[in-house]
Amino acid sequence: MRRLAALLLLGATTLVGCGGGPSYTHARDGVLKINLDEYRLRPENLEVPAGRIHLEATDTGRLTHNLAIESFDHEDGEEPTLYGRTDTLHPGEHGSEQAPITLKPGKYRLTCTIGNHDDLGQYGELKVVAR
Ligand SMILES: [Cu+2]
Numbered sequence: 001m002r003r004l005a006a007l008l009l010l011g012a013t014t015l016v017g018c019g020g021g022p023s024y025t026h027a028r029d030g031v032l033k034i035n036l037d038e039y040r041l042r043p044e045n046l047e048v049p050a051g052r053i054h055l056e057a058t059d060t061g062r063l064t065h066n067l068a069i070e071s072f073d074h075e076d077g078e079e080p081t082l083y084g085r086t087d088t089l090h091p092g093e094h095g096s097e098q099a100p101i102t103l104k105p106g107k108y109r110l111t112c113t114i115g116n117h118d119d120l121g122q123y124g125e126l127k128v129v130a131r
Contacts, residue, residue: 031056049129052100054101055095068110072108083103084097
């Protein structure tokens with residue numbers, strides 16, 4: 001129980017980001033280059049200027065994965081908004097977005113929507129900043 005409290009505290013500190021928050025990888029030219037494996041996105045947290053976003057995902061794992069961009073906030077019982085995703089990728093495959101993606105400034109969730117991969121930790125954060 002004490003350990004759980006410590007973990008929660010740690011989570012709160014990360015959210016506030018008192019200088020020690022998550023670091024963001026700057027995506028060049030709006031291209032999110034992300035490797036997918038069990039069960040991580042590498043890198044996890046990316047920052048990109050608003051506008052057209054491209055996905056460049058590679059499945060470096062042993063299972064199928066995909067890469068999706070969805071909203072952080074959603075009503076109880078409702079699915080988050082899906083802004084775009086790749087096809088399902090098999091080990092060793094590369095994939096880009098299924099349809100053009102344009103994002104406004106804000107925070108978005110990066111995730112793999114296959115099985116319970118998200119629950120297992122395969123997610124990250126996309127910070128879209130004003131140009
Ligand atoms: Cu996955």
